[in-house]
Amino acid sequence: MAAQVNIVLLGLGVVGGGVAGALRERADTYSQRVGASLALRRVLVRHLDKERAVKLDPSLLTDDAEEAVSGDVDIVVELLGGEHPAYGLIRDALSRGRYVVTANKEVMAKHGPELLSLAAEKGVDILYEASVGGGIPIISPLKRDLSANEISSVRAIINGTTNYILTRMSRDGLDFATALAQAQQLGYAEADPTNDIDGHDAAYKLAILASLAFHTHIGPDDIRREGISGLAARDFRYARELGYAIKLLAVARREGSSLQVRVHPTLVPEEQLLAKVDGVLNAVQIEGDLSGRVLFQGAGAGSLPTTSAVMADVLDAARAIVQGGRPFPWRYTDEVAIKPLAELVTRYYIRLEVVDRPGVLAGIARAFGDHEVSIASVIQKETDEAAQTAELVIMTHPAREEAVQATAVQVRDLPEVVSIGNLLRVDD
Amino acid sequence: MAAQVNIVLLGLGVVGGGVAGALRERADTYSQRVGASLALRRVLVRHLDKERAVKLDPSLLTDDAEEAVSGDVDIVVELLGGEHPAYGLIRDALSRGRYVVTANKEVMAKHGPELLSLAAEKGVDILYEASVGGGIPIISPLKRDLSANEISSVRAIINGTTNYILTRMSRDGLDFATALAQAQQLGYAEADPTNDIDGHDAAYKLAILASLAFHTHIGPDDIRREGISGLAARDFRYARELGYAIKLLAVARREGSSLQVRVHPTLVPEEQLLAKVDGVLNAVQIEGDLSGRVLFQGAGAGSLPTTSAVMADVLDAARAIVQGGRPFPWRYTDEVAIKPLAELVTRYYIRLEVVDRPGVLAGIARAFGDHEVSIASVIQKETDEAAQTAELVIMTHPAREEAVQATAVQVRDLPEVVSIGNLLRVDD
Numbered sequence: 001m002a003a004q005v006n007i008v009l010l011g012l013g014v015v016g017g018g019v020a021g022a023l024r025e026r027a028d029t030y031s032q033r034v035g036a037s038l039a040l041r042r043v044l045v046r047h048l049d050k051e052r053a054v055k056l057d058p059s060l061l062t063d064d065a066e067e068a069v070s071g072d073v074d075i076v077v078e079l080l081g082g083e084h085p086a087y088g089l090i091r092d093a094l095s096r097g098r099y100v101v102t103a104n105k106e107v108m109a110k111h112g113p114e115l116l117s118l119a120a121e122k123g124v125d126i127l128y129e130a131s132v133g134g135g136i137p138i139i140s141p142l143k144r145d146l147s148a149n150e151i152s153s154v155r156a157i158i159n160g161t162t163n164y165i166l167t168r169m170s171r172d173g174l175d176f177a178t179a180l181a182q183a184q185q186l187g188y189a190e191a192d193p194t195n196d197i198d199g200h201d202a203a204y205k206l207a208i209l210a211s212l213a214f215h216t217h218i219g220p221d222d223i224r225r226e227g228i229s230g231l232a233a234r235d236f237r238y239a240r241e242l243g244y245a246i247k248l249l250a251v252a253r254r255e256g257s258s259l260q261v262r263v264h265p266t267l268v269p270e271e272q273l274l275a276k277v278d279g280v281l282n283a284v285q286i287e288g289d290l291s292g293r294v295l296f297q298g299a300g301a302g303s304l305p306t307t308s309a310v311m312a313d314v315l316d317a318a319r320a321i322v323q324g325g326r327p328f329p330w331r332y333t334d335e336v337a338i339k340p341l342a343e344l345v346t347r348y349y350i351r352l353e354v355v356d357r358p359g360v361l362a363g364i365a366r367a368f369g370d371h372e373v374s375i376a377s378v379i380q381k382e383t384d385e386a387a388q389t390a391e392l393v394i395m396t397h398p399a400r401e402e403a404v405q406a407t408a409v410q411v412r413d414l415p416e417v418v419s420i421g422n423l424l425r426v427d428d
Numbered sequence: 429m430a431a432q433v434n435i436v437l438l439g440l441g442v443v444g445g446g447v448a449g450a451l452r453e454r455a456d457t458y459s460q461r462v463g464a465s466l467a468l469r470r471v472l473v474r475h476l477d478k479e480r481a482v483k484l485d486p487s488l489l490t491d492d493a494e495e496a497v498s499g500d501v502d503i504v505v506e507l508l509g510g511e512h513p514a515y516g517l518i519r520d521a522l523s524r525g526r527y528v529v530t531a532n533k534e535v536m537a538k539h540g541p542e543l544l545s546l547a548a549e550k551g552v553d554i555l556y557e558a559s560v561g562g563g564i565p566i567i568s569p570l571k572r573d574l575s576a577n578e579i580s581s582v583r584a585i586i587n588g589t590t591n592y593i594l595t596r597m598s599r600d601g602l603d604f605a606t607a608l609a610q611a612q613q614l615g616y617a618e619a620d621p622t623n624d625i626d627g628h629d630a631a632y633k634l635a636i637l638a639s640l641a642f643h644t645h646i647g648p649d650d651i652r653r654e655g656i657s658g659l660a661a662r663d664f665r666y667a668r669e670l671g672y673a674i675k676l677l678a679v680a681r682r683e684g685s686s687l688q689v690r691v692h693p694t695l696v697p698e699e700q701l702l703a704k705v706d707g708v709l710n711a712v713q714i715e716g717d718l719s720g721r722v723l724f725q726g727a728g729a730g731s732l733p734t735t736s737a738v739m740a741d742v743l744d745a746a747r748a749i750v751q752g753g754r755p756f757p758w759r760y761t762d763e764v765a766i767k768p769l770a771e772l773v774t775r776y777y778i779r780l781e782v783v784d785r786p787g788v789l790a791g792i793a794r795a796f797g798d799h800e801v802s803i804a805s806v807i808q809k810e811t812d813e814a815a816q817t818a819e820l821v822i823m824t825h826p827a828r829e830e831a832v833q834a835t836a837v838q839v840r841d842l843p844e845v846v847s848i849g850n851l852l853r854v855d856d
Binding site: 018022026029030032033035129135136137140141144145146147148149150215273276288289290291292293294295296297298299302304305307308309311312314315316319320322323324325326327328331333 | 446450454457458460461463557563564565568569572573574575576577578643701704716717718719720721722723724725726727730732733735736737739740742743744747748750751752753754755756759761
């Protein structure tokens with residue numbers, strides 16, 4: 001039994017504090033579960049004198065990155081977040097032959113392949129369960145438990161902030177700005193919420209999941225992305241009448257030899273479990289050709305859930321160190337083309353504001369027909385008598401994105417159409 | 429790179445056929461994912477001449493167990509099911525220093541600790557992801573991904589047959605016998621359905637999950653078990669009116685230093701995801717002190733989903749063999765006392781058939797009061813005018829099982845009570 005596994009923590013924020021606390025309070029349990037004691041040797045912080053919730057021996061703290069990772073270190077746990085300096089520190093740690101555990105979705109989405117190769121070359125591993133879905137096991141199930149499958153799709157709600165906002169808009173009829181403000185008050189959204197509401201965070205996570213599921217490298221730039229700020233409370237009401245919830249869905253789906261990868265607000269049939277995942281919860285549904293649909297659900301963020309994932313990786317790395325043997329190198333073996341969004345075929349929800357007079361529908365229907373987009377249903381919604389306008393909600397049969405976008409351009413220019421309120425994709 | 433990993437299959441039934449097919453059809457993919465080719469060397473069958481869906485080279489088949497496992501074998505995959513001869517063959521394979529992959533819940537529930545110790549002693553491993561929940565990853569998440577947590581509860585729907593029957597009774601108002609007969613026609617229930625409907629199958633699986641979750645050994649005999657045959661269609665109707673679904677729930681819950689472990693029909697609040705798991709689907713919810721509640725859901729049985737789990741373990745064992753190092757031995761470290769069911773404290777649903785006349789409730793209420801069981805609500809349900817009887821549904825506040833059972837005995841003997849229709853536990 002190795003006497004001791006030495007751990008260095010980079011960052012002592014919300015998650016770092018949780019990890020440091022777990023290592024201290026659960027030392028006996030973890031040593032039993034690993035077969036060696038886990039020693040926290042150093043913690044890299046920005047400000048040595050800051051007040052912190054977790055009380056650590058001040059001599060463990062350093063603000064010098066080089067000092068933090070030098071000497072006798074087995075596992076480097078990176079919890080700084082953001083691309084820099086995290087990326088450089090991780091690369092440095094792997095180069096020195098250390099195991100790395102990270103919660104960093106941006107670094108893994110952008111530099112995953114390079115870092116995984118480097119780890120393999122050095123006979124160590126980089127583990128990143130905490131980078132997606134907080135406390136929900138999802139990286140390890142994709143790498144291990146579903147590895148006998150050919151995966152056909154990943155469909156996920158992986159941003160708690162937006163799911164909270166959408167849940168409030170749907171349940172309480174709030175408009176986007178009010179729901180966002182309430183999320184900010186509760187600490188679910190940041191002062192600058194761009195990263196969440198525009199779908200960047202979900203795209204990083206989808207890049208990580210899709211890369212694993214399809215054994216290829218999908219980067220954030222491969223993902224078509226739309227945020228949630230264009231949604232209105234009545235879109236949720238109309239969707240519900242049609243039997244759908246609206247979720248910011250991250251989708252990666254194989255179609256022949258190419259792959260759709262996209263993050264956007266999506267109509268999800270109400271009877272599906274994903275439609276019932278509300279509030280800050282996350283859920284990931286994987287469809288394999290053997291397993292069928294498997295769903296993982298739980299807390300996607302927060303200090304303790306993320307600590308659960310980080311510590312699972314730390315315990316795993318520690319066991320690998322204690323037991324010997326080279327970790328299995330993850331390989332991106334497949335070449336998969338990214339399918340342009342223009343070629344997507346799905347159903348669409350289109351909300352239009354039109355002039356309230358007889359015969360309006362004829363011109364609109366003609367525009368759809370011109371592009372061979374077939375209308376499944378049209379419902380006339382509330383009218384604004386003062387403005388003499390009405391609202392139409394159109395659901396199409398499956399159609400090509402390209403044709404639907406061209407239809408939208410033509411419809412928008414019709415004299416009887418005031419504006420296109422929203423155009424959303426459906427994922428049945 | 430090890431040239432080849434040699435595999436022996438014990439059993440070529442529904443799952444064995446799936447595994448043999450996957451090994452043959454996906455040879456190239458699996459060899460890439462493992463770093464060695466996987467060779468199916470022999471298959472133990474009962475009848476050499478039987479017609480089979482999967483076409484294998486007849487020279488691979490043997491009906492001699494000793495011949496099957498001798499020679500150059502790395503991994504023995506046991507898919508015979510049942511305690512014997514599987515248990516002896518697994519022990520023999522581990523004794524010879526081979527990795528074992530099994531889907532055998534009965535063997536793992538009864539003999540898990542012994543087999544895990546033997547594997548550790550021999551420097552190999554026994555993997556059993558397919559023993560619970562078919563294609564849903566659950567053993568590996570408990571062993572690895574949630575291992576930094578102290579688990580407080582496992583709540584699971586882990587028998588697809590009974591969940592199908594309960595779903596039909598609930599949705600379509602079928603009585604138990606009709607729903608069972610339909611399940612049998614569809615191949616979801618066996619000709620002798622005892623093992624499923626009396627909860628034995630769920631108890632084996634709960635024993636496996638609880639042993640992992642609580643790092644202790646829970647055997648099938650530790651589990652209090654009640655089947656579903658006493659449920660009536662109207663129990664589902666009444667439960668729904670009260671806001672509950674009825675599920676055959678397998679529950680393991682820590683209370684202080686002791687553990688409740690039980691399988692019985694249970695009222696589950698409708699807003700919980702577990703209440704929405706219908707048909708042959710399985711779901712397992714684990715609550716950890718760091719992770720919070722995490723839910724895993726998917727197909728709990730069937731050839732392909734079970735093949736997914738068996739092959740994940742085979743690939744994992746093959747990687748361990750290729751990469752070297754000793755597998756981490758699972759340790760049952762904790763002593764946990766089993767809490768008698770008599771000490772359970774929860775809410776109860778009690779359905780009574782009573783004489784339909786004024787004042788009946790007074791005697792019944794007195795019986796509850798005598799045992800300090802507090803009534804939360806009483807609803808009078810349909811009356812049978814011919815028999816001059818009525819039905820009462822009583823929900824209690826949280827009460828001790830012992831007191832509720834004593835109340836039931838006293839109530840049953842009241843002259844105004846015709847019978848106790850059902851007494852079910854609630855799990856909020």
